[in-house]
Amino acid sequence: MFCPSCGSDQHGQYCRSCGKDLRAVRMAMEKPEASAKSSARDEIGRAVADKIRELKSAKDLSKVVEGVLPEIEKFLESPEEKRFRRIRAGTITTAIGLGAAIGFFLIGVAVGEEGLLFPAGAGLVTFLIGLGMLLNGWHFTVAPKQEADQIAEILSTAEAPPIAAERPFPTSITDHTTHQLPSDPLRAQKARVK
Incomplete structure (x- = not known):
């Protein structure tokens, strides 16, 4: 290197x-670098475009446009786009579930009909599902910027190599290791005891 x-x-x-x-x-x-990932997405996009050019009829083209292209678009999303899509879907589902639960509960209490409490429970379940989707988007989908920040933090907290002034004695590749030993036998014995 x-x-x-x-x-x-x-x-x-x-x-x-x-x-x-x-x-x-x-x-x-x-x-692998992010540029390699984006170039792979570009290659897949070109391959799909070539397949679309090969289609003969308008009926086949409409099938591809309505069915296949949205799935390919999801496949080609970057990790950040996937994360935002999951958070958006979780927010919408949570809001719908909470609104349905509160609405059916209030209408059921106001009318006095217990039959409307069951849809309120279904709204509560929808709210909890949306909450799970939100947690998935926030905590379990790691944003690449966070990963880069964590790597930078690890590198900044790592120990730096010792500076030459901090070393106890200068070493050289031409010196033999015996030159670093104490010359006085009494000092050598004290050094072993420590």
Whole structure:
């Protein structure tokens, strides 16, 4: 992998030339980019357009326009569009269920007829279904921007490599490890005890 700062070829977590943290680069390489996803959607759209051009009659074209194209449009939605569609559907279902439950309940109480309480219960069930759809859209459909923010937060809280001034002693690849050991045997024994 090449360091984006200095351009040197690196295999570790940090660049040995400039000290740049290469985890973000590694994560970007491991995850497919959003542009690849959108280009796949474009390819599918072109393939569908080619199939539509091959249709012979107006009847076949109307079938495709009414039945197939709305499903393909849902398939080609981005994750953000799917999330908003689910939240919108949940809001509409919740509002209809709540309105029906309150309306039938109030009419049933005002008229004094217990038969209208059953549709109020159905409205309550519809309200709960809509609430479930809302929760699905809000909490279980992750927005890609949130995911990118979480990755940035993880990288910002990660420990930075130690600075040369903070290291206890300078190391060199030409020094042998025995040079780093205490020369006095008494100090070596105390170091082992600690």
